[in-house]
Amino acid sequence: MTNENFNTALNNVKEAWKYPELFQNVSRTERWLSGATGTYLLFKGITSLFSHPVIGLTGAAIGAGLLYRGITGYCPMRDLSQQQDENIEPDEIIVSEIHKVNDLG
Template identity: 75%
Template sequence: MTNENLNTALNNVKEAWKYPELFQNTSRSERILSGVVGSYLLFKGLTSIFSHPVIGATGAAVGAGLLYRGITGYCPARDLAEQQQDLDLDSDDIVIKETIISTEL
């Protein structure tokens, strides 16, 4: 992670902290649970990174993501799912794929 990426992440956290109504899409209980589980996974991942590098790095990455979600209250996966849901057609919509015109009477 470069300094630019770290600064971008910190600025995102600061903005989310200042204006929570613009960025939050998770409930309070989800934030608390994400923060607790993320902290645990980050800690376990970092402590086991030398004995099991792949598992430790994966645990640390997932833990950092959950901790970010818990701190900011913003979940990018949920945001993407909500955007996809808005784009889906309703069950009442009719999609016409082919038009046939008959000239015979």
């Protein structure tokens, strides 16, 4: 992760902390469970990184995602599924009458 990506993620967390009503789509109970589980998986992933690198890296990545979800209260996957459930369609123009004008000139 580059320094710019880290700063962007940190700014997103700060904004979500300041204005929770704009970003939250996860309930309080889910936030607590995600935070606790994410912390545990991140810790276990980091501690087992040298003995089992693939499992440790996977656990750390999943733990970091759950910890982010728990801290911010925002889940991008849930947001995406809610947008697909609402069937958001683009604006359409419905033509109900057609007028034909004869050009006499």
